[in-house]
Amino acid sequence: MHLKSPKILTVVGKKQIRNYISQQTPVVLKNFAHRWKAQNLWTPEYLQNKIKDIKVPLYNNVKSDAYTPVNTADDYMAFSDYIQNILQHPEHKWRLFLFNIYTQAPELLKDFDYPTDVISPIVKQAPMLFIGGKGSITHMHFDIDYSTVLHVQIYGRKKFLLFPFDQQHLLYRKPFEVLSWVDFSNYAERINELETQFPKLKEAQGYEVILEPSDALIMPPGFWHHIEYLENSIAMSMRSINTTPIGILKGLWYLIGMRNIDTFMKKHFPIYWNNYKVHQTPYFDSSLKEKFLLPNPPSKSLSPQL
Numbered sequence: 138m139h140l141k142s143p144k145i146l147t148v149v150g151k152k153q154i155r156n157y158i159s160q161q162t163p164v165v166l167k168n169f170a171h172r173w174k175a176q177n178l179w180t181p182e183y184l185q186n187k188i189k190d191i192k193v194p195l196y197n198n199v200k201s202d203a204y205t206p207v208n209t210a211d212d213y214m215a216f217s218d219y220i221q222n223i224l225q226h227p228e229h230k231w232r233l234f235l236f237n238i239y240t241q242a243p244e245l246l247k248d249f250d251y252p253t254d255v256i257s258p259i260v261k262q263a264p265m266l267f268i269g270g271k272g273s274i275t276h277m278h279f280d281i282d283y284s285t286v287l288h289v290q291i292y293g294r295k296k297f298l299l300f301p302f303d304q305q306h307l308l309y310r311k312p313f314e315v316l317s318w319v320d321f322s323n324y325a326e327r328i329n330e331l332e333t334q335f336p337k338l339k340e341a342q343g344y345e346v347i348l349e350p351s352d353a354l355i356m357p358p359g360f361w362h363h364i365e366y367l368e369n370s371i372a373m374s375m376r377s378i379n380t381t382p383i384g385i386l387k388g389l390w391y392l393i394g395m396r397n398i399d400t401f402m403k404k405h406f407p408i409y410w411n412n413y414k415v416h417q418t419p420y421f422d423s424s425l426k427e428k429f430l431l432p433n434p435p436s437k438s439l440s441p442q443l
Contacts, residue, residue, distance in 0.1 A: 138328065138338055140345040143299065143354070154255055158285055158357045161301045163344055166255070169353035170289050175248040176351055179291045179371050184268070185220040188242050193219060196232045198274045200320055203411035203431060206400040207281065207315065208235070222270075223369055229270030232366075236266040238373065249289075249373070256287055256355065256377040267372045269295075275364035277308065277317040281396060283388040285377040286356045290348040293370035298324060300343035302359030307341040309421070312414045313399045315391065318429060321363045337420045348372075358384055408433060 143163040146153075157164045170176040194210030201209070212231070214222075223229045238245050239262050251259050269275075271293075279302060280286060298321060300308060309318040319335050332338045347367065348354055356362060358379045379388055402410035408431045415421060415429045 138332070139340075139342045140298070143344045143346050149255060151254060151257070154355060158355070161303070161357050161360070163299050163346075163357065163360060164355045165346055165348070166353040166355065168351045169252075170249075170291060170351040173249040173289075175245075175291055175373075178248055181220045181224055181268075181292070181369065181371070184245075184266075184371065185217050187244060188216045190215045190217055191241055192216075193233055193236060195219060196234050198230050198272075198322065200276050201316065203407045204403055206403055207396060210234075220268075223268070226270070228272040229369075230272045230274075232267070232269040232273045232275065234267060234275075236268075237262075238264045238266050242266070251375065252287065256285055256375070258378050258380070259287075260284075260376045260378060263376055265374045265376075267370075267374065269366040269370050271366055271368050271370075273366040273370075274322050275362070277319065277321050277361055277363040278315045279305075279359045279361050280356075280376075281315050281388075281391045282376065282379075283358045283384055283391060284379050285358055286360075286374050287353055287377070288348075288356065288374045289353045289372060290350055291371045291373065292350055293366070293368035294347055294349055295370050295372065296345070296347045296365045296367055297354060298343065298345055298363040298365075299356065300341060300361040301357075302361065304341050304343065304361065306419045307337045308361060309335055309337065309418060309425075312417045313395055313402075314414075317361070318418065318425075323365070324363070335425070359387070407431075 143165050144157060145165045145167060147167050149166055154164060192213050193216050195212045195214055197211045199211070201207070219231070219233065251261055253259055277298070310316070311318055319331065319338070321331070324331060346354070379385060411431050415426055
């Protein structure tokens with residue numbers, strides 16, 4: 138993999154950001170959240186007191202399998218209990234994913250503003266909270282709605298591995314999914330191993346960056362991202378609707394067409410569907426096909442029982 142740092146800015150204007158987005162270039166805005174109350178207030182303890190016992194979906198570090206629809210939670214827990222686990226266990230590797238502040242914790246809305254001076258139009262009904270314990274991982278994917286994402290790091294540090302959408306086949310994208318077949322977990326220590334097993338990764342050109350508290354990352358539509366939680370972490374994301382005709386069509390296809398087809402097939406024909414995807418994945422050699430193909434279940438005998 139050929140990796141470089143994203144563009145890092147301290148002063149920014151909307152026109153400048155639009156140019157970077159149109160060029161499929163991610164941008165880091167240093168000290169962006171210093172303008173928000175959230176930067177000083179949002180600690181695990183503060184959020185624990187505000188959100189309390191709302192039941193939340195949690196996600197572990199295991200990659201989804203042939204039977205699991207996209208974004209299916211691995212467990213559920215009261216928010217206060219989840220935060221307590223993070224505080225008590227230094228490496229509690231569970232993530233809270235896509236917690237909607239607008240609908241579930243509206244009292245937090247006063248702690249930040251909608252930065253329409255940076256990106257627009259912003260979906261104001263969908264500011265999302267992300268929390269994870271040290272060692273948590275968000276596996277390589279692109280966001281299914283194909284929107285521009287502003288991800289603001291409030292507490293702790295996270296490392297991002299990023300690739301433009303057009304690198305999808307070099308990343309071994311799963312057909313009909315937003316995911317990669319490759320497990321990039323702790324990739325920095327495993328690059329040689331990964332590039333040996335998945336040779337096309339050697340040609341992939343992307344970005345790597347560590348977000349510090351108060352930093353913000355702008356990801357253009359369809360940008361692939363893998364995230365590693367270096368510390369207990371709190372962040373939030375806002376989305377800007379893709380208003381280009383091709384962007385609207387892609388978002389609708391991924392959200393309504395592709396996801397529903399994939400969910401249906403995983404539910405009713407999981408082994409057939411997985412193996413179809415394996416055979417349809419570009420650059421899969423025989424060893425990779427062998428690695429990911431699932432054995433067909435033994436057919437039931439129709440002979441009468443004697």
